[in-house]
Amino acid sequence: MAKVLRNAILVDVDPIGVEPGSLRIDGGCIADRDAHVDPRPGDEDVDCAGAVVMPGLINAHAHLYSALAAGMPPPPTPPANFREILEHIWWRLDRALDAESIATSARIGGLDALRCGTTTLIDHHASPECIARSLDFIEQGVADVGLRAVLCYETTDRNGQAGRRAGIDENRRYLAKCREARDGRFAALAGAHAAFTLEDEALDALSALADEFATGVHIHVAEDPCDERYCRQRYGTSLIDRLADYGILRPESIFAHGTHLDTGAVARVNEVGTAVAHNPRSNMNNAVGYASVTAYRCPVLLGTDGIGSDMFAEARYAWFKARDAGAGITPDDVLGMLAASARRASVALGVTLGKLDVGAAADVVITDYRPATPLTGDNLGGHFIFGMGSHHVKDVIINGRWAMRDRVIVNCDEPAMRRHAVPVASALWTRMASVECQRTAPSQ
Numbered sequence: 001m002a003k004v005l006r007n008a009i010l011v012d013v014d015p016i017g018v019e020p021g022s023l024r025i026d027g028g029c030i031a032d033r034d035a036h037v038d039p040r041p042g043d044e045d046v047d048c049a050g051a052v053v054m055p056g057l058i059n060a061h062a063h064l065y066s067a068l069a070a071g072m073p074p075p076p077t078p079p080a081n082f083r084e085i086l087e088h089i090w091w092r093l094d095r096a097l098d099a100e101s102i103a104t105s106a107r108i109g110g111l112d113a114l115r116c117g118t119t120t121l122i123d124h125h126a127s128p129e130c131i132a133r134s135l136d137f138i139e140q141g142v143a144d145v146g147l148r149a150v151l152c153y154e155t156t157d158r159n160g161q162a163g164r165r166a167g168i169d170e171n172r173r174y175l176a177k178c179r180e181a182r183d184g185r186f187a188a189l190a191g192a193h194a195a196f197t198l199e200d201e202a203l204d205a206l207s208a209l210a211d212e213f214a215t216g217v218h219i220h221v222a223e224d225p226c227d228e229r230y231c232r233q234r235y236g237t238s239l240i241d242r243l244a245d246y247g248i249l250r251p252e253s254i255f256a257h258g259t260h261l262d263t264g265a266v267a268r269v270n271e272v273g274t275a276v277a278h279n280p281r282s283n284m285n286n287a288v289g290y291a292s293v294t295a296y297r298c299p300v301l302l303g304t305d306g307i308g309s310d311m312f313a314e315a316r317y318a319w320f321k322a323r324d325a326g327a328g329i330t331p332d333d334v335l336g337m338l339a340a341s342a343r344r345a346s347v348a349l350g351v352t353l354g355k356l357d358v359g360a361a362a363d364v365v366i367t368d369y370r371p372a373t374p375l376t377g378d379n380l381g382g383h384f385i386f387g388m389g390s391h392h393v394k395d396v397i398i399n400g401r402w403a404m405r406d407r408v409i410v411n412c413d414e415p416a417m418r419r420h421a422v423p424v425a426s427a428l429w430t431r432m433a434s435v436e437c438q439r440t441a442p443s444q
């Protein structure tokens with residue numbers, strides 16, 4: 001049944017715009033947009049009561065596998081630096097993941113995203129003891145909730161050559177599956193952890209995989225200074241040169257973080273046009289410093305790096321952290337990150353996301369945000385950062401279908417899923433407690 005969303009404030013971020021209006025949604029697309037759209041016989045008539053209606057948001061760097069980490073016990077030894085955060089926490093959690101906890105993480109992470117109006121996730125997954133078909137388990141969890149996702153497996157050498165081969169194989173299998181399906185719901189990238197856990201042979205294999213599927217590599221880059229330092233110590237070259245030499249620096253790639261690239265390296269990224277995913281809350285949480293996003297002329301995306309999928313909150317922190325760091329960004333720059341994220345996801349999925357235009361995918365968020373101050377395109381950024389939040393998300397449509405209606409999840413039994421997740425998380429934490437710390441990263 002087609003839907004007509006009437007009496008809305010239509011908010012666009014690409015380009016920025018605000019206007020009263022209505023939408024007609026038919027099938028998976030926006031079929032009409034005008035000041036007034038009259039419902040046709042049989043259409044579902046939705047009165048938005050003068051509230052903001054906007055495109056679904058995109059989390060451009062997610063780790064769904066961390067969705068069951070909230071409240072988990074602290075590591076036996078407190079991590080003293082970034083390397084130890086990986087060794088003591090995340091590399092113990094990911095080795096405790098099995099098929100059930102992967103799918104459950106994806107469901108819970110998906111539910112949390114949907115409640116925040118986030119409709120597409122560009123995910124980066126690791127589960128060294130359960131690699132084969134792990135991306136299918138995530139896909140199933142995400143599909144249960146009704147979101148779209150761009151998935152990859154983070155290839156690494158930290159678990160030996162067999163682990164590397166399994167990571168490459170899982171990426172290849174899922175890339176082939178998505179190329180065959182091309183359904184606009186799921187897509188794939190070649191996934192890699194970070195250069196400091198990848199031998200040259202692994203970078204070669206990833207580059208060949210990206211060539212084979214005409215895609216990019218989703219990889220952490222210079223999240224912490226150790227990435228660059230290790231590269232220079234071990235390989236005698238800069239991180240950006242190594243990534244370029246092995247074909248990882250390419251327009252289709254996504255570099256997560258880019259926190260500690262120097263001016264010359266940033267210029268190389270800008271020249272190629274590789275997207276950089278900014279994750280301000282994670283950077284603060286790991287105390288790795290501020291990614292100076294104003295230096296980047298390439299697309300700057302916005303991700304959470306595993307801290308949920310609330311893009312309202314992430315945008316707010318992108319603003320606060322930039323202010324705190326003395327970086328000269330504007331609220332429109334933050335909206336630009338949301339727009340760039342949607343463009344990158346659109347390329348991957350082959351559908352138009354992040355727009356309320358006729359012909360765009362009908363991924364639409366209906367809020368109950370009725371501004372108490374004037375709202376125009378000129379001050380939308382200010383409303384987004386200081387006025388709006390995920391608590392205003394009331395209804396979500398994905399691919400033309402209700403995914404959340406009046407704050408109730410439509411596609412699945414959310415309370416049952418959350419009840420089911422508790423013992424799964426508990427068992428995951430128990431397994432994690434017996435996983436030793438892995439010391440394969442470079443010295444600080």
Ligand SMILES: [Zn+2]
Nearest residue numbers: 124220256305
């Ligand atoms: Zn990450």
